[in-house]
Amino acid sequence: MKAIWHDAVIAESDDIVVLEGNHYFPINSLNRAYVTFSNHHTMCAWKGQASYYSLLVNGEMNTDAAWYYPDPKPEADSIKDRVAFWKGVKIEA
Numbered sequence: 001m002k003a004i005w006h007d008a009v010i011a012e013s014d015d016i017v018v019l020e021g022n023h024y025f026p027i028n029s030l031n032r033a034y035v036t037f038s039n040h041h042t043m044c045a046w047k048g049q050a051s052y053y054s055l056l057v058n059g060e061m062n063t064d065a066a067w068y069y070p071d072p073k074p075e076a077d078s079i080k081d082r083v084a085f086w087k088g089v090k091i092e093a
Contacts, residue, residue: 001025005065005089006057010034017078023091024082027068040064047076053083062087 001023003011013029030053038052040063048069055062065087072080085091 002092003066003085003089004092005034005055005062005085006060008034008057010055010057010066010085010089011083017082019076019079022084022086024079024084027081027083030066030083035066036061038064042067044069044076046073047079048073055089062089065089 001013001016002009003025010031011025011029013025015026017024034055034057036054036056038054040052042050044050050067050069052064053066055065066083066085068083069076069079
């Protein structure tokens with residue numbers, strides 16, 4: 001599976017966890033050349049606190065387009081050390 005934004009492969013892996021319709025890639029599958037820091041956080045009642053990354057491809061920023069749970073609640077342990085995408089990032093086989 002690949003996560004693609006503006007023709008750039010942001011992440012690629014065969015080890016995918018699908019949860020609530022989102023494809024979670026191993027965090028080490030990220031192409032760090034396209035990933036930038038974000039200080040945005042949200043809270044999910046059953047997964048815990050999500051942290052975010054922004055994407056920067058060819059000078060274009062996609063703010064908070066990737067999220068991950070650095071310390072998920074026990075019910076969501078399957079997505080620990082994994083990252084998912086939205087905001088126009090396409091997931092392809």
